[in-house]
Amino acid sequence: MWLKFEARTEPSLLMRYLSPVLAVFLMLICGLVLFSVLGKNPMEGFKVFFLNPVKDTYGMAELLLKATPLMLCAVGLSVGFRANIWNIGAEGQLLIGALAGGWVALHFEHSTSPLLLPAMILAGALGGMLWAAIPAFLRTRFNANEILTSLMLVYIAQLVVSWLVHGPWKDPDGFNFPQTKQFQVHAMLPLLKAGTRLNAAFLVGIGGLVVGWVFMNRSFLGYQMKVAGQAENASRYAGFSAKRTVWFGMLAGGCMAGIAGLAEVAGPIGQLTEHISPGYGFAAMIVAFLGRLNPIGIFFSSLLMALLYLGGEQAQQYLNLPSSISNVFQGMLLFFLLGSDVFVYFRPRFARRNK
């Protein structure tokens, strides 16, 4: 007997939505195996990793807090991914957004204006867009592959952050730590629930999902980009501009990632440091794929991915495992998802091997 895949005449809609569920299930099984290989009781590991983080209100608030930058980045990225624009530099765009928004906060350190926060968010969005505009320009003008250029810009952004917090922007009264001054109270996103760290950025995140949904499903440009991704020739024949697709796909990702970066520094962090993001920009790619490049799906997958981050922290604390176990789970999840997707386009068949 030999397993063969037969192409379906059209992609299976059912499998399209079942495949993420299958992927999560496979990841959980592998997680249990991983815990036992590491000499931990798998049930205990499961409990610490997946249940402990959300057992109380504070935990739930942390989950939503962590999910916010993920859903923002992911919804922006999925606009590009739908059109086959591979912006993998959201992490860098997030950092530059944080810098731009942070600059506004530091520059107007005595402002009490209610416009300060909106200005910071705007600056964050612009910063992210600026960083995303570089690969967009290089791709449309010089045909340079956006995958590599956007990724290289992540490293450059990290070095820019490092330079600023070690040098010109360092807090003079900060005992030489590489960080800026704390943002003043008017430059901080208001908390949604006292006693937790959940702030208004979560509402911005939900807003981002709604805007993304409307754009993708109700706008002509969103439709053009979908066509460009699924049938390039048809798109060219219809006269849709390929350059505009690239520009818009990149800028949407940069804008959302920039806002996500600002939300981190004007939220849980409260200043600029070298450690603004634990790889949200990369994890957001997994969130986008797992959510099927669809804002509703992204909402749920960002919660799951946030849980993986929190689980990693718990595993470090209670199981004495490195917190990078989160990344292992995230990577596994993406693999299982891509693997499960074979059933969307192909039908498995057991057949006798002929010839």
Next chain:
Amino acid sequence: MDQSLFTSILFATVVAGTPLIITALGELVTEKSGVLNLGPEGMMSVGAVAAFAVTHHTGNPWLGILAGMVAGMLMSLLFAFMALTLMANQVASGLALSIFGVGLSAFIGKSYESVALPSIVPMRIPLLADIPYIGPALFQQQALVYFSWILIGLVAWFLYKSKVGLILRAVGESPVSAHEIGHPVILIRYLATLFGGAMAGVGGAFLSVFYTPMWVEGMVAGRGWISLALVVFATWRPMRVMIGAYLFGGAMITQMFVQGSGLKLSIPAQFLSSLPYVATIVVLVLISRNLKTIRLNSPASLGQPFLPDA
């Protein structure tokens, strides 16, 4: 410029370029078969940590290199299964491999972070090493440096002079035709992908066992991605990989020499550290702007899945 400075710059450039050459040549062979594997960063990371761990436990760096190679191959096997058997999107699968590999290496490497390996005595080539200026820089190197040179010749010979190499290129140019005249497209792509993984593993091993020699999370620091750019820079020609690799190698060591030279430059260290990444972007732009060069040289089926009997 005095002799010792020239020699040490050349020496350091060659060392910095070596993992790039090895990894990029592996990726080049993979891409020539029509498979775009964006996972070198992940494969190098896992190769680096595996090599480090095995060298640490056995005390034998060659076993370490072997472990790195095997680890890289296992990683690429995962990719090959996704992209070739399950026909998943190659770009997404490659990204997954990189994300997974970097995470996995950080996870495995945590317990090795404070461990140092003994440095390994380089292999001196008699006579050649006595040439003034260049001798000590080029012929008093680690064995893997010589391996990287041999590899260039081997890959060039394999691709352009051997029969299997011809078939591999045919598979990359037109899998349908290659399949029709009876060549096993998927098998060849599997093998090419595994070779890419093996070489990325060795490239990573060179970093952790010879270059640093220690394990730090994120130590591959984009070299896998730079290797990908190198293949484009080299327009898929093995010889040109070497030129590009030393160019990037030079960009990587600038910081070290500017700081060591005592020159009072008011350039922040971060600016110099960003040079290799900036150089990668510049080089990509210069090469890619000529659409014809890219179209003529890149394997025609690069990144396209192939379904036999379809």
